[in-house]
Amino acid sequence: MARLGLILGDQLNANHAVLDALDAERDRLAMGEIVDEASYVPHHVKKIVLVFAAMRHRARELQNQGWTVDYHLFDSNSEIRSFGGLLDQAVAAHDIDEVLIAQPGEWRVLEHLQNWAGERGVKLTVLPDRRFVSELDDFNDWAAGKKQLRMEFFYRQVRQRTGLLMADGEPVGGVWNLDAENRKKWSGDPPAPRVKGFEPDDITQAVIDLVGAQLKGFGSIEGFDYPVTRQQAQAALVDFIENRLAYFGDYQDALDDGEDYLFHSRLSASLNIGLLDPMDVCRAAEQAYGQGDAPLNAVEGFIRQIIGWREFIRGIYWYLMPEYAQRNTLGHDQPLPEWYWSGETQMRCLAKAVDQTRREAYAHHIQRLMVTGNFALLLGVLPKEICDWYLAVYIDAYEWVELPNTLGMVMHADGGVVGSKPYAASGKYIERMGNHCKHCRYKVKDTLGEDACPFNALYWDFLMRHREDFESNNRMRMMYRNVDRMDEEKQSAIQARAEWIRIHINDL
Numbered sequence: 001m002a003r004l005g006l007i008l009g010d011q012l013n014a015n016h017a018v019l020d021a022l023d024a025e026r027d028r029l030a031m032g033e034i035v036d037e038a039s040y041v042p043h044h045v046k047k048i049v050l051v052f053a054a055m056r057h058r059a060r061e062l063q064n065q066g067w068t069v070d071y072h073l074f075d076s077n078s079e080i081r082s083f084g085g086l087l088d089q090a091v092a093a094h095d096i097d098e099v100l101i102a103q104p105g106e107w108r109v110l111e112h113l114q115n116w117a118g119e120r121g122v123k124l125t126v127l128p129d130r131r132f133v134s135e136l137d138d139f140n141d142w143a144a145g146k147k148q149l150r151m152e153f154f155y156r157q158v159r160q161r162t163g164l165l166m167a168d169g170e171p172v173g174g175v176w177n178l179d180a181e182n183r184k185k186w187s188g189d190p191p192a193p194r195v196k197g198f199e200p201d202d203i204t205q206a207v208i209d210l211v212g213a214q215l216k217g218f219g220s221i222e223g224f225d226y227p228v229t230r231q232q233a234q235a236a237l238v239d240f241i242e243n244r245l246a247y248f249g250d251y252q253d254a255l256d257d258g259e260d261y262l263f264h265s266r267l268s269a270s271l272n273i274g275l276l277d278p279m280d281v282c283r284a285a286e287q288a289y290g291q292g293d294a295p296l297n298a299v300e301g302f303i304r305q306i307i308g309w310r311e312f313i314r315g316i317y318w319y320l321m322p323e324y325a326q327r328n329t330l331g332h333d334q335p336l337p338e339w340y341w342s343g344e345t346q347m348r349c350l351a352k353a354v355d356q357t358r359r360e361a362y363a364h365h366i367q368r369l370m371v372t373g374n375f376a377l378l379l380g381v382l383p384k385e386i387c388d389w390y391l392a393v394y395i396d397a398y399e400w401v402e403l404p405n406t407l408g409m410v411m412h413a414d415g416g417v418v419g420s421k422p423y424a425a426s427g428k429y430i431e432r433m434g435n436h437c438k439h440c441r442y443k444v445k446d447t448l449g450e451d452a453c454p455f456n457a458l459y460w461d462f463l464m465r466h467r468e469d470f471e472s473n474n475r476m477r478m479m480y481r482n483v484d485r486m487d488e489e490k491q492s493a494i495q496a497r498a499e500w501i502r503i504h505i506n507d508l
């Protein structure tokens with residue numbers, strides 16, 4: 001009898017718990033490019049290239065370290081279509097009586113593997129997933145008994161536990177959070193440096209050819225240049241720390257009509273498949289602050305995204321799944337507009353965000369939250385439809401991180417678990433943070449009339465439709481005071497315009 005370690009495609013971390021638990025001389029590893037995984041949503045083709053290419057590089061690395069790796073190559077006609085199918089083959093060939101995994105990122109995968117093990121009578125051992133700074137138990141202990149779960153308090157606790165940006169038990173600089181300094185508009189100065197890209201080697205090129213021939217997902221496969229090895233991901237981290245971190249804070253919320261990345265890191269893809277360790281990334285940023293190479297607002301803001309938001313979001317996911325995915329507290333039911341897939345809309349901010357998403361499989365946080373996300377919220381899109389879109393189109397998208405961000409942060413469909421109020425905003429916000437509106441067919445200052453920015457009528461209509469849900473929320477009092485300043489005639493005209501937008505949504 002033998003033991004088998006299953007290494008999932010998004011768990012390529014060097015410190016994978018299964019490698020510590022198994023013996024390279026006696027035990028085997030399995031890795032598979034699985035049909036069902038590549039097609040449960042129409043993934044961006046660059047995302048599939050990333051995962052398969054990084055897996056092939058990692059398998060070679062493990063073999064060089066002396067591991068026996070049974071590697072299943074993708075074939076759209078393969079009889080092996082699921083992890084269960086892959087394990088069936090391994091069990092039959094090698095007399096396996098125990099399978100070891102690290103806790104999968106997604107609930108769906110854990111359930112599938114547990115069902116498989118139960119049905120086959122094979123022991124399944126689930127070890128911790130070491131791609132995170134906090135264990136799930138850390139989060140569960142912190143969350144237990146709390147009426148409200150707020151990222152800021154979880155983040156402070158992780159700062160204390162890790163010692164990141166701490167001095168004598170106090171936050172460096174005397175405050176925990178410098179977000180108020182991080183809301184500048186970008187006017188082109190300093191110029192946004194190019195993000196470091198990586199030429200595909202023979203292994204990656206073979207994957208690009210395979211995916212191009214066999215998979216019809218979303219987006220363009222041209223110009224794939226994401227890191228696919230630990231060394232490349234490390235070089236991408238250094239590039240960010242040296243060239244963009246210093247301005248990360250200032251322009252964190254900025255939008256620009258011509259720049260895809262501005263001063264963002266583009267490291268989520270590498271973090272989420274285990275090519276980068278989150279603590280290493282945070283320490284590199286902290287060191288840049290210590291050496292005077294980046295200011296505190298940039299470094300604190302960046303570290304908060306990783307040990308705060310990323311870990312909090314993952315904690316919420318596992319704390320509340322599977323029921324969480326079914327929530328639709330605001331009762332939204334509109335279909336997702338077709339142009340979320342095609343990019344063919346005259347609304348410039350949305351067309352630009354979708355175009356970039358199709359090209360790069362990337363949009364930065366404010367595009368996801370305040371452009372594509374905000375519009376879906378105001379329109380009242382069915383949460384499941386917008387969640388599936390986010391899960392498909394981004395290179396860093398896995399349900400543990402996509403779902404609480406979309407269903408919770410953007411759609412407020414979780415009843416306020418992730419955010420205490422919805423991030424609803426009119427066109428004014430998009431105008432304030434960037435320059436899209438200057439190039440748009442619609443007039444951002446107008447709410448009524450056929451040239452008026454559609455965000456505006458939808459925004460006021462959203463507030464009116466959900467008065468009962470939000471009127472008593474302290475953080476929204478001012479918004480409702482503004483609604484109440486309008487006379488009834490104006491309110492009705494706005495509601496009529498919003499209804500017209502909903503009917504003609506695919507023609508805007």
Ligand SMILES: Cc1cc2nc3c(=O)[nH]c(=O)nc-3n(C[C@H](O)[C@H](O)[C@H](O)COP(=O)(O)OP(=O)(O)OC[C@H]3O[C@@H](n4cnc5c(N)ncnc54)[C@H](O)[C@@H]3O)c2cc1C
Nearest residue numbers: 264265266267268305309310364365368369396397402405
């Ligand atoms: C609707 C919506 C969907 C999202 N879906 C995903 C997703 O599928 N996968 C994903 O990794 N992130 C997701 N995010 C969070 C965030 O937008 C991306 O992590 C970020 O844009 C990735 O780009 P970056 O690496 O340049 O990030 P940076 O702006 O450079 O931030 C640094 C890092 O912080 C982490 N981070 C920042 N914000 C968040 C957050 N809210 N949740 C989790 N991690 C965060 C990421 O690891 C990121 O790499 C989503 C946000 C929204 C609003």
Ligand code: SF4
Nearest residue numbers: 347349427437440453
């Ligand atoms: S006017 Fe409205 S639709 Fe056009 S870019 Fe500005 S916010 Fe977007």
